[in-house]
Amino acid sequence: xVCQKCHMREANVHYTxxxxxxxxxxxxxSQCAEENSxxxxxxxxxxxxxxxxxxGFGSNTGFKEFGHHPxxxxxxxxxxxxxFRKSGKLGCANCYRVFRDNLSPILRRLHGNTEHTGxxxxxxxxxxxxxxxxxxxxxxxxxxxxxxxxxxxxxxRDRIRKLENTGKNGxxx
Amino acid sequence: MMQDxxxxxxxxxxxxxxxxxxxxxxxxxxxxxxxxxQSSEILQKVRNALFSSVQADTAFTYLEMNSxxxxxxxxxxxxxxxSPEFANGEFSRAAIISKDEKVCIMVNEEDHLRLQCIIPGxxxxxxxxxxxxxxxxxxxxxxxxxxxxxxxxxxCPTNIGTGIRASVMLHLPALSMTGYIKNVLExxxxxxxxxxxxxxxxxxxxxxxxxxxNQATLGxxxxxxxxxxxxxxxxxxxxxxxxxDELYKQNPMRFEDRVFRSLGLLQNARIISSEESLKLLSxxxxxxxxxxxxxxxxxxxxxxxxxxxxxxxxxVSGGQLRPEDRDQRRAxxxxxxxxGSLQ
Numbered sequence: 001x002v003c004q005k006c007h008m009r010e011a012n013v014h015y016t017x018x019x020x021x022x023x024x025x026x027x028x029x030s031q032c033a034e035e036n037s038x039x040x041x042x043x044x045x046x047x048x049x050x051x052x053x054x055x056g057f058g059s060n061t062g063f064k065e066f067g068h069h070p071x072x073x074x075x076x077x078x079x080x081x082x083x084f085r086k087s088g089k090l091g092c093a094n095c096y097r098v099f100r101d102n103l104s105p106i107l108r109r110l111h112g113n114t115e116h117t118g119x120x121x122x123x124x125x126x127x128x129x130x131x132x133x134x135x136x137x138x139x140x141x142x143x144x145x146x147x148x149x150x151x152x153x154x155x156x157r158d159r160i161r162k163l164e165n166t167g168k169n170g171x172x173x
Numbered sequence: 174m175m176q177d178x179x180x181x182x183x184x185x186x187x188x189x190x191x192x193x194x195x196x197x198x199x200x201x202x203x204x205x206x207x208x209x210x211q212s213s214e215i216l217q218k219v220r221n222a223l224f225s226s227v228q229a230d231t232a233f234t235y236l237e238m239n240s241x242x243x244x245x246x247x248x249x250x251x252x253x254x255x256s257p258e259f260a261n262g263e264f265s266r267a268a269i270i271s272k273d274e275k276v277c278i279m280v281n282e283e284d285h286l287r288l289q290c291i292i293p294g295x296x297x298x299x300x301x302x303x304x305x306x307x308x309x310x311x312x313x314x315x316x317x318x319x320x321x322x323x324x325x326x327x328x329c330p331t332n333i334g335t336g337i338r339a340s341v342m343l344h345l346p347a348l349s350m351t352g353y354i355k356n357v358l359e360x361x362x363x364x365x366x367x368x369x370x371x372x373x374x375x376x377x378x379x380x381x382x383x384x385x386x387n388q389a390t391l392g393x394x395x396x397x398x399x400x401x402x403x404x405x406x407x408x409x410x411x412x413x414x415x416x417x418d419e420l421y422k423q424n425p426m427r428f429e430d431r432v433f434r435s436l437g438l439l440q441n442a443r444i445i446s447s448e449e450s451l452k453l454l455s456x457x458x459x460x461x462x463x464x465x466x467x468x469x470x471x472x473x474x475x476x477x478x479x480x481x482x483x484x485x486x487x488x489v490s491g492g493q494l495r496p497e498d499r500d501q502r503r504a505x506x507x508x509x510x511x512x513g514s515l516q
Contacts, residue, residue: 093199107391116323118324
C-alpha cells in the first residue's frame with residue numbers, strides 16, 4: 001500500500017488519531033507519520049515510549065489515546081500531558097504542579113520515591129524554618145486555649161502573626 | 174589538575190569521578206519550551222552570575238557553541254567535558270570550562286544548567302563538594318526552580334530531586350575478558366545503578382571502560398547517592414582486582430604474551446584505528462598495573478585514550494584529516510609516546 005500522504009513511499013504505519021471524538025485513520029510511511037504526529041520514530045531513547053504501561057500512562061501505545069480525556073494544559077507554558085507522554089520532557093517548573101497527580105506514580109516508578117530529601121536552597125530552607133516554627137506555635141496556641149490560658153494564647157497569636165509576616169516578606173516560596 | 178596523592182592501588186581501576194547537577198532558572202520555561210531570545214538571555218544571566226561570584230575571568234573560559242568549529246566541539250566531547258547532544262544542539266548554548274578542565278558548566282543542554290566536576294581517580298566526595306559550592310553561589314544570583322516536595326525541578330523527571338548524577342569511570346579488562354562483566358551489568362540494573370560506555374548514553378564500552386552511575390535522583394540525599402556509587406564501584410573494583418590476579422596466576426606466560434603483543438603493535442604499527450588503539454591500550458594499561466610493563470605511567474596511558482580520538486588528532490595536526498590519514502597520525506603519535514617502554 002502506498003502512503004496516503006506523500007503517495008510515493010510504501011505505507012508501514014497504521015495511524016489513528018482521535019481529536020474531539022472525530023476519528024481519522026491513515027496508512028502512512030514512517031516519514032510522513034512522524035511529520036503528521038509529532039511522534040518521533042528516531043532511534044534515540046524516548047522516555048515517553050519507555051513509560052508506556054506505567055501507572056498514569058495507560059497501557060496502550062499513545063496513538064489510540066489522543067483526545068480521550070479533556071486536555072489539561074499548563075497555564076504557564078501551554079504543555080499538555082500528551083506532549084509530555086510523547087517526549088518524556090516537561091515544559092516548565094509549573095508543569096510539575098499542574099500534572100502532579102499524573103506525575104506522582106511515574107516518579108515512584110522511576111525513583112522508588114516521591115519526596116525530595118536532599119539539598120534545599122538557602123532561601124527555601126529559611127521559609128521551611130518559618131513554617132515549622134509557626135506550626136509549633138499554633139499547636140502551643142490551641143493547647144493554651146484549651147487550658148484557658150488566654151494571656152499566653154494572645155502572646156502566641158501575636159508571635160505567629162509576626163512570623164507569618166516576616167515569612168512573606170522574606171523569601172516566599 | 175589537582176594533585177593526586179592516592180597510591181596506584183586506588184587508581185588502577187577507577188579512571189575518573191564525575192558529579193553533575195541539573196538545574197533550571199525558575200523564571201524561564203525549560204529548554205523544551207524556551208524561545209531563541211530566552212536562550213540567549215539565559216546565557217547572559219549565567220555568565221554574569223558566574224563571573225561576579227568567582228574570579229571567573231581568570232579561572233574560566235566561556236565558549237559559545239555556535240561560535241566555535243564543529244571540530245572544537247567534538248574535541249570537548251572527547252575530553253568528556255560536554256555531551257554529544259550538546260555539541261550538536263540548536264539553541265544558543267555555551268560551555269563554561271575551568272582552566273584546569275575540572276569544572277564545566279553546560280548552559281542550555283537539556284536543562285538550563287548542567288554543572289559538572291570531573292576529578293581523576295576515585296574522588297566523588299570531592300567532586301560533589303566542588304559542585305555543591307558552585308551551585309549554592311549560582312543559586313543566590315539565578316534562582317533555581319525548586320519544589321518542597323519534588324526538590325530541584327528538571328526538564329526530564331528522571332533527574333528530578335537532587336538533580337545529581339554521580340559516576341565513576343572504571344577500567345574493567347579482567348571482568349570483560351572472562352565474561353563476568355555480564356553478571357556485573359545484571360546486578361547493577363537490579364539495584365538501580367546504570368552502566369554505560371565511556372561516552373555516556375548509547376556509547377559502547379571501548380577499551381573496556383565503563384561508567385557506573387546512579388539512576389534514581391529523588392528520595393535520597395546527595396551524600397547517600399554518592400555513598401551508594403562509592404560502595405558499588407569499590408565492590409566492582411575489588412572483583413576486577415581478584416580476577417586480574419587469578420588470570421595471571423592461571424597462565425602467566427599467556428597473560429604476558431597478550432600484554433606485550435599489544436604493546437608491540439602500539440609501538441610499531443603504521444596504520445591504526447581508534448577502536449584498535451583503545452583495545453590495545455587497555456591491555457597495556459593492565460600490564461602496567463600488574464607491574465609487567467615498566468616505564469609507562471598510568472597517566473600517560475589515560476591521556477592517550479583521549480589523544481588518539483579523531484578530533485584531538487585533527488586539532489594537533491592543525492585541521493581536517495581524512496580517516497586514513499588519521500589512522501597514520503594516530504600510529505605516529507602512539508609510536509612516539511610509547512617509545513622505549515620495555516620490560
